[in-house]
Amino acid sequence: MAGMTMNSLLKTRLESFRCCANDVIHFKLVRQKSDLEDDSTTFHPDMTHQLFGEQESIFGYKDLVVEMFYSASRLTTYVNMQYFEKISPNKFDGIEPDNVMETIAKEMPPGFVTNKDEFTRLLPKDASFKPYGEMLHSYKISKGNDLRNFEIYHTDLETPGFREYHERLQTFILFFIDGASFIDVDDSRWHFYLLFEKYKVNENPMHAIAGYMTVYNYYAYPEKKRPRVSQVLILPPFQKQGHGAELLQTFYNTCYSRSEIKDITVEDPSENFQRVRDYVDARNCMDLASFQSDKLQLGFSDNMVQDAKNKLKLSKRQTRRIYEILRLKATNVNDKEQYRSYRLDVKKRLNAPFQKNGRDNKKLEKVLQPNELSATMNSWPLEQRHAYLEKAYEEFEEQYKLVIDRLEKYH
Numbered sequence: 001m002a003g004m005t006m007n008s009l010l011k012t013r014l015e016s017f018r019c020c021a022n023d024v025i026h027f028k029l030v031r032q033k034s035d036l037e038d039d040s041t042t043f044h045p046d047m048t049h050q051l052f053g054e055q056e057s058i059f060g061y062k063d064l065v066v067e068m069f070y071s072a073s074r075l076t077t078y079v080n081m082q083y084f085e086k087i088s089p090n091k092f093d094g095i096e097p098d099n100v101m102e103t104i105a106k107e108m109p110p111g112f113v114t115n116k117d118e119f120t121r122l123l124p125k126d127a128s129f130k131p132y133g134e135m136l137h138s139y140k141i142s143k144g145n146d147l148r149n150f151e152i153y154h155t156d157l158e159t160p161g162f163r164e165y166h167e168r169l170q171t172f173i174l175f176f177i178d179g180a181s182f183i184d185v186d187d188s189r190w191h192f193y194l195l196f197e198k199y200k201v202n203e204n205p206m207h208a209i210a211g212y213m214t215v216y217n218y219y220a221y222p223e224k225k226r227p228r229v230s231q232v233l234i235l236p237p238f239q240k241q242g243h244g245a246e247l248l249q250t251f252y253n254t255c256y257s258r259s260e261i262k263d264i265t266v267e268d269p270s271e272n273f274q275r276v277r278d279y280v281d282a283r284n285c286m287d288l289a290s291f292q293s294d295k296l297q298l299g300f301s302d303n304m305v306q307d308a309k310n311k312l313k314l315s316k317r318q319t320r321r322i323y324e325i326l327r328l329k330a331t332n333v334n335d336k337e338q339y340r341s342y343r344l345d346v347k348k349r350l351n352a353p354f355q356k357n358g359r360d361n362k363k364l365e366k367v368l369q370p371n372e373l374s375a376t377m378n379s380w381p382l383e384q385r386h387a388y389l390e391k392a393y394e395e396f397e398e399q400y401k402l403v404i405d406r407l408e409k410y411h
């Protein structure tokens with residue numbers, strides 16, 4: 001401590017009252033009373049910047065734990081906090097602790113409880129919960145020796161009770177989807193696809209929420225529709241078990257026979273979701289005649305665009321991406337000529353924006369560091385442009401390989 005100024009000493013003491021919001025928030029989806037004491041049922045947010053700022057930190061407490069527990073079916077919510085010590089404004093020049101409960105309460109629909117005993121008393125109400133809307137699909141997955149049952153439901157906001165249920169459900173997106181915002185529930189063009197685990201307690205069927213997806217039905221001029229997948233969340237205890245792919249495919253299945261649907265788009269997909277989408281789309285395209293190995297080697301074709309659009313409702317841009325993934329899969333990378341021809345084909349596509357100005361540059365911005373993208377890009381020397389394309393190409397190839405790995409493992 002010797003040599004420390006008063007200021008830095010104060011700073012260190014103040015810092016000891018700061019904690020990482022992502023760590024101290026404890027979520028649970030509670031099925032039974034014993035879950036409350038079982039650490040293995042706890043999960044944490046991926047992000048908290050929407051509530052606690054860029055630093056994602058909470059100031060003013062030592063050993064803080066913020067409990068946000070939801071009953072697994074009805075999503076009856078309990079929020080409370082505990083801590084070992086709270087900063088005293090008297091001792092620290094009037095510095096106040098963050099008002100954690102107020103920050104969280106602002107985002108929660110009314111009706112959550114702050115008393116754990118009351119929450120526990122409400123848990124049995126979950127036994128009478130029935131999912132909203134219509135069941136579209138059910139499937140089983142095995143976990144160890146257990147076979148677990150899942151069901152996917154479709155509903156809109158007209159289903160009685162769903163509006164309030166959705167208000168509780170969507171609180172999760174702030175903690176798991178970057179840049180997410182709550183949706184306008186007065187717009188009837190929103191559709192909801194809900195994933196539940198079905199299990200039994202004393203022979204009574206129970207439904208516990210596992211994830212959901214929202215889709216907005218845009219109009220496409222003149223008389224078509226263009227559904228846009230907007231928010232997808234598989235809750236952490238259910239991630240990486242194939243549910244994301246299952247949910248997306250179930251929604252796709254409802255679209256194929258609807259002639260008014262032009263194509264299906266996705267709003268600002270995260271990298272993880274794009275991989276799920278690529279996997280599902282590639283798996284489906286693999287069954288189309290135009291995407292067979294011999295055709296892929298001949299290059300991207302109108303047939304592919306038409307096939308993917310008519311049979312799978314894919315946009316041209318996504319179809320091109322799937323073509324690149326499946327062509328890479330069909331390419332023997334040890335065959336120098338074949339691999340070179342593939343790389344050239346992708347780089348030609350990447351090079352296209354160089355030929356033009358304006359908004360196409362955005363496509364490159366997506367794969368390259370913003371500071372690398374200069375307004376004078378078009379006037380770059382050839383060598384620099386090549387290095388640039390090489391880097392962009394490598395990023396795409398890396399993403400594609402992950403999708404191919406999954407196709408090879410699970411298709």
Ligand SMILES: CC(=O)SCCNC(=O)CCNC(=O)[C@H](O)C(C)(C)COP(=O)(O)OP(=O)(O)OC[C@H]1O[C@@H](n2cnc3c(N)ncnc32)[C@H](O)[C@@H]1OP(=O)(O)O
Nearest residue numbers: 176231232233234239240241242243244245269270272273
């Ligand atoms: C439009 C938007 O909303 S973008 C925002 C998307 N949402 C988010 O990012 C919120 C937080 N994340 C999530 O909700 C989920 O992780 C999602 C939606 C991104 C993906 O859902 P998941 O159910 O985890 O997807 P799914 O299980 O189908 O695939 C994920 C991974 O699990 C792997 N996987 C699938 N089944 C299994 C299995 N049985 N065993 C092990 N791994 C498996 C897949 O190979 C895939 O691996 P990869 O990430 O290396 O490619």
